[in-house]
Amino acid sequence: MSIRILIERDLNRFWKYKWWVTGIIVTNLSDLLIMSLIFSNIVRKEFVPEYLKFTAPGVTMMALFISAFSIGREAAQEIRRRYHHYLLTLPYNDWELALGKILAGMIRGIIYALPFLLLTFIIVGIPSPIGLLVILGVVAVTSLSMSSYGIALSALVEKIDIYVTVRSLSYYLIFFFSTIFYPEDALKHLTQINAAYSIVLEISRVNPISIAAEIIRNTVGIAQAAQSNIPLFIILNLIITVLGITVYIRALRKK
Amino acid sequence: MRGMFLIIEKDLRKIRRYKFFITMRYTWFIIQVLVFGLAISKIVALKDFYRYYLVGVYSSILFLMSIYTGYDIISEAEYGLFDYYLSLPIPRKEFIMGKIIGSGMSSLIYTTPMLITILSLIGVNSLVNLILALFSALLFSLGISGLIISITMMVKSGDISDILFGAISTLLVRLSTVYYPIAIMPDYYKIFASINPLSHAAELLRFLLIGEYYSFPPEITITLLIGLAIGMSSIASIIIEKVIEGGVWR
Numbered sequence: 001m002s003i004r005i006l007i008e009r010d011l012n013r014f015w016k017y018k019w020w021v022t023g024i025i026v027t028n029l030s031d032l033l034i035m036s037l038i039f040s041n042i043v044r045k046e047f048v049p050e051y052l053k054f055t056a057p058g059v060t061m062m063a064l065f066i067s068a069f070s071i072g073r074e075a076a077q078e079i080r081r082r083y084h085h086y087l088l089t090l091p092y093n094d095w096e097l098a099l100g101k102i103l104a105g106m107i108r109g110i111i112y113a114l115p116f117l118l119l120t121f122i123i124v125g126i127p128s129p130i131g132l133l134v135i136l137g138v139v140a141v142t143s144l145s146m147s148s149y150g151i152a153l154s155a156l157v158e159k160i161d162i163y164v165t166v167r168s169l170s171y172y173l174i175f176f177f178s179t180i181f182y183p184e185d186a187l188k189h190l191t192q193i194n195a196a197y198s199i200v201l202e203i204s205r206v207n208p209i210s211i212a213a214e215i216i217r218n219t220v221g222i223a224q225a226a227q228s229n230i231p232l233f234i235i236l237n238l239i240i241t242v243l244g245i246t247v248y249i250r251a252l253r254k255k
Numbered sequence: 256m257r258g259m260f261l262i263i264e265k266d267l268r269k270i271r272r273y274k275f276f277i278t279m280r281y282t283w284f285i286i287q288v289l290v291f292g293l294a295i296s297k298i299v300a301l302k303d304f305y306r307y308y309l310v311g312v313y314s315s316i317l318f319l320m321s322i323y324t325g326y327d328i329i330s331e332a333e334y335g336l337f338d339y340y341l342s343l344p345i346p347r348k349e350f351i352m353g354k355i356i357g358s359g360m361s362s363l364i365y366t367t368p369m370l371i372t373i374l375s376l377i378g379v380n381s382l383v384n385l386i387l388a389l390f391s392a393l394l395f396s397l398g399i400s401g402l403i404i405s406i407t408m409m410v411k412s413g414d415i416s417d418i419l420f421g422a423i424s425t426l427l428v429r430l431s432t433v434y435y436p437i438a439i440m441p442d443y444y445k446i447f448a449s450i451n452p453l454s455h456a457a458e459l460l461r462f463l464l465i466g467e468y469y470s471f472p473p474e475i476t477i478t479l480l481i482g483l484a485i486g487m488s489s490i491a492s493i494i495i496e497k498v499i500e501g502g503v504w505r
Contacts, residue, residue: 038434181291
């Protein structure tokens with residue numbers, strides 16, 4: 001049997017959560033078309049001349065993260081209910097099971113992020129063909145690693161309340177310890193006032209969603225973007241993906 | 256009246272069960288205040304924006320906690336607890352008012368750690384104003400609890416209520432003066448912000464806690480909050496009374 005069936009199964013399940021999907025679409029759209037639009041009237045131009053253009057790539061990556069990460073919620077349920085024992089009786093080895101699940105999460109992320117990416121292009125302008133390829137690559141790689149991260153988390157934490165806590169903590173770190181809503185310069189200013197904020201700055205520099213947003217910003221020519229660290233982006237996402245697969249396989253093999 | 260107090264007491268006792276939930280909300284609040292709030296204040300040109308933001312974010316958490324009471328009603332209804340309540344020797348009106356007041360007071364208590372945090376950051380300018388702020392917050396949470404209970408009882412579905420609450424809270428928080436004053440909004444958003452109860456709660460709390468208002472004068476906001484509390488409680492009591500008989504859920 002091909003892992004295509006596993007991927008299809010997980011993808012079909014995504015569309016069953018149509019209300020959940022509607023909810024996150026409302027949230028992501030309102031972040032962009034209400035909050036960012038209004039903030040663009042009061043954000044200091046020396047920091048960000050066009051705030052809506054600045055946040056559009058960040059909100060797109062945030063949307064991608066939520067969607068790709070959602071596969072972890074289902075993996076957590078499967079592990080808690082010992083449903084994965086049933087999966088192991090199927091004619092797949094555990095690597096195929098892990099790969100199928102992670103790829104399904106990745107495709108979910110890409111499908112959900114594409115309309116937001118189009119909206120971003122409407123707001124910031126269409127990139128060059130090479131730029132477009134870079135952006136699509138960034139979207140695919142980030143989606144893969146975030147899906148993997150979601151699944152790893154589900155395998156590491158079996159108790160539902162602890163899982164919800166860790167998941168929430170991940171959301172806080174990814175969204176607020178990042179450059180989704182404010183440029184790196186704002187975080188540098190905070191660090192000058194209080195050295196403790198260097199933690200926020202350093203986390204934002206290794207936050208894959210932040211780096212991905214910065215790469216998109218640089219590709220579409222947003223001047224306030226921090227320098228894109230593409231090698232770090234690739235290494236980080238690779239590590240997260242490999243770790244995610246390894247942790248999930250270990251959970252599958254556990255009796 | 257004894258029946259009403261018993262219902263209120265029961266709702267307030269439940270707070271102890273939600274320690275984990277409150278801790279999570281508080282962590283979220285602290286990160287919002289100390290990371291997002293400070294970072295966004297650095298790039299916003301509005302004078303004293305951080306203080307503006309602090310009171311706004313408290314209003315939004317009070318609003319979200321008031322919405323959370325709706326989930327409590329859903330779980331009570333789904334577990335058949337409402338049918339049990341109906342068998343108690345408590346008059347309907349007392350039960351309904353007890354439920355609304357209990358939900359409103361619970362929301363206020365849930366948000367006490369957040370209120371203490373923002374007061375420690377902005378300071379307390381007057382004890383009278385603080386008491387008035389608490390009273391205004393209670394009026395607001397009573398109104399929102401009434402609204403949420405009404406929606407829950409009309410929809411009678413946990414899933415649909417969940418989506419409705421999510422959409423309502425997302426849109427109302429963003430289309431309000433929680434994060435930004437009405438003057439800087441595009442005209443097409445101003446109308447929503449002007450009729451949004453969250454805008455008025457945030458503005459009144461700003462007036463009482465930091466001595467300034469940015470979008471609406473306090474005499475308008477307090478009138479609207481009193482109207483919201485009385486109006487929504489009355490509507491909720493009418494709806495509950497109509498729906499509650501003959502099997503409350505489905």
